[in-house]
Amino acid sequence: MSTALERFSINQMTVKQLSMPELVEACVALEIGNVGLWREPVQSYGVEATAKLVRDAGLTVTTLCRGGFFTAIDPEERARALADNRRAVDEAATLGTDTLVLVSGGLPPGSKDLHGARERIADALAELGPYAERHGVRLAIEPLHPMYASDRCVVSTLTQALDLAERFPAHQVGVTVDTYHIWWDDTAPEQIARAGAGGRIHTFQLADWTTPLPEGVLNGRGQIGDGSIDMREWKGYVEAAGYTGPIEVELFNEELWARDGREVLAETAQRFVRNVIS
């Protein structure tokens, strides 16, 4: 692996047009040693088969995305969510990653109660945390940008994520630090320090902020260097907080998905070197 890419990890979603074998092959060809995987393509290819594929290629799986969606009120729905999250933990363990990223869930239909929804996340973590620990997996609560608060994730800031995580041991529950979601927040640097001091930075992800945002605001995450975020600054914050782990680039971007996946992977690695490392 090249030194400049030593800490680089490609999140599978960035190049979702690549099949699992194509992704692994392209990583090997580009001397990329780390990948973050998503449950749906892993399940399609088969969990054991994916584990073997990446292991045989010498790749490290840095995270599995994603568990979560803990905010339902209905007891049956909650039980189903917990069961599904236990399967996600199992899959993470099978893939050999120690980190399961959590997108916690939005408001249930008709509800306006953000506080109640956040408390239901804590209830779920109390059940899932010990299960994850027994399987050697850490849960990483990801605060999502406040524009997702109603329909995707009621945890909108690192402060809120840490307030939740700190109710549990750090080896059970920590946080995902993703530049896209927190770059606007001037309290985030001190929260990164708080997370680092507690050993709770379980993964560090990058995406750039570009406008105009597309309809639905899901698939407009910018290629590194194209937007408003100073990546070196944020890398500096997590490093000052003691984080020395992989740095995952996770882009949801229709334009990137429309291009050749290998070309996008090569470009993303170059952008990482140019805007984050050098």
Place this chain on the structure above:
Amino acid sequence: MSTALERFSINQMTVKQLSMPELVEACVALEIGNVGLWREPVQSYGVEATAKLVRDAGLTVTTLCRGGFFTAIDPEERARALADNRRAVDEAATLGTDTLVLVSGGLPPGSKDLHGARERIADALAELGPYAERHGVRLAIEPLHPMYASDRCVVSTLTQALDLAERFPAHQVGVTVDTYHIWWDDTAPEQIARAGAGGRIHTFQLADWTTPLPEGVLNGRGQIGDGSIDMREWKGYVEAAGYTGPIEVELFNEELWARDGREVLAETAQRFVRNVIS
């Protein structure tokens, strides 16, 4: 004026399909006593003419929207922005409102420096505040939702807005509390208390949060009651902080703009009574 609508103010943008005389006529017909105006339609109709129109109809102008856009680096651009803001103060004074809402501006092209942009806002306020005071106008910094941080307003939270405002006397600079921008923020209630204690809640505005957000995320503000925000809860916070002034409904919404303006105005007043007052 009906008692239920005593504190209701219709922000002109909500029914921008109405001409200035149509708006005033519709307000009188519906016993709505307060309007928030925007500079562009006021300038089109004429500042003096608008002042006379609303005064003759017995309407109160609760705010003028908007000044701001203080984040440019180029000295000439900064001078132009300040000159334009002095004109906005003059217009507010002519219209008889004591409150000019400020949208502070985004990142200049190519810049990734949110902190620097926020400091340039403070520099501008130091010049504009005394000018506004001499004209009997208070500046109301509006924190905009973090999804606007790069291209519209680097002030994303009430905390940031108050950190800026408190460098100046409260009768010069306060804040705009708008539910649409802050509803996701669990620190906002304590910041409203902070703002109230300092006499800095200069206006209180409502819009509801609905998804999916439209492309560009500008014109998807939901009609009161259609979304995720508990309006009574937020009214409770500002009232507990001592705010007893008008409550402005300001919606940017393509679907509402496509309908008959008088019908939308009547509906908005009804929604206000149903979801905010009763």
